[in-house]
Amino acid sequence: MKIARMTIHSVALPFRLGRYTFSGEREMDGADSTVICLETDCGLRGYGEVCPAGAFYIPQNPEAARACLALLGPKIMGLDPREIGVVNTAMSKAVSGHDYAKAPIDMACWDLLGQATGQPVHRLLGGRRAESVPAHRAIAFGAPEEAVATLEAHRARGFRHFQLKAGCGVKADIARISAVADALGEDEVLCVDANGAWTFHEAMLILRGTGERDFILEEPCARYETNRSVRLHTNLPMKLDESIDDLRSLLKAQEDQTADIVSIKLSKFGGLTGARLVRDLCERLGMVMNIECVFGSEITSSAVAHLAISTAPRHLLNASHYGDYFDASLGEGSARVEGGRIVVDDRPGLGLRIDEAALGPPLMSFGAEARPRRAASGRGAAVGEEA
Helix, strand or coil: CEEEEEEEEEEEEEEECCEEHHHHHEEEEEEEEEEEEEECCCCCEEEEEEEECCCCCCCHHHHHHHHHHHHHHHHHCCCCCHHHHHHHHHHHHHHCCCCCHHHHHHHHHHHHHHHHHHHHHHHCCCCCCCEEEEEEECCCCCHHHHHHHHHHHHHCCCCCEEEEEEEHHHHHHHHHHHHHHHCCCCEEEEEECCCCCCCCCHHHHHHHHCCCCEEEEECEEHHHHHHHHCCCCCCCEEEEECCCCHHHHHHHHHHHHHEEEEEEEEHCCHHHHHHHHHHHHHHHHHHHHHHHCCCCCHHHHHHHHHHCCCHHHHHHEECCCCCCCCCCCCCCCCEEEEECCEEECCCCCCCCCCCCCHHHHCEEECCCCCCCCCCCCCCCCCCCCCC
């Protein structure tokens, strides 16, 4: 089996509820996703995706991702996608760094490996460890009563893990955190995510102002060293996200006892291959994880779910699924949310049935012309394909 063709697509994903606001007055109306399709010489198609939050969140942006993919495309033609290490080596030789731009190719190779072997990706990543995993839902900026109303709406749908966005001012954050924490049920988990917006003294004021309330403190300050100082002044568990972007930072956080929980974003680690390595290391070190990405369609949600479902439950806090976030669909993935938990089926590969019309015409393509498509064994026909 050889990679015969790669197409690159830009897909607009508008937010279902309108504008999404991060801390620091960073806003976006939707996401600009980059989807790639790898087609083999035997007609199988594998899909991958990278979907940054614009260019202002972490060092990722859609235009740079597509520029890197234009360099990577010719270098992977003719390679066997089942030999994922070989493909990753070729990408490393072609482009230094920019792991997030390599992530969709890595993801598509795992999809193809699963299809070729008739196995779901979660089985290839170590095996199913649970029937379902907890999903978390974000509570965006707004007045305390609005935040509590959002929590109650999520709760009514079965969610028990909540992520409250913070970073809108000391007094406002204290009021919102206190209101939501007081509204929590006994079996519910609250993570307060400042996305690095607080200074050290703001973090101290907010922690003092919220008293003895229980929550997980996520990435309060922009620099790792400042987060470590905050950790030394609180008994609350701390989750690190933006400041954990490679193995070195992960090991430092574990040695310093700064991070009780770490967020594994697939794109930051170059796709499923790198994220699996980090996942396995966290399990060995006894660390707890949240598995997610930045944003994405059914493609990213499925990849996240396969890694999460193959993770030891005692080391997994929760995972992300983006089905409710966007007013757009690219087809059907292998993961869905039921009662606040992510369920993953056993279709081969990532289990995707992509509506290629929703992808639109490719921005770029590399390799041979497309061959007639066939479904993988046990996979069934794709959307728009005759069975």
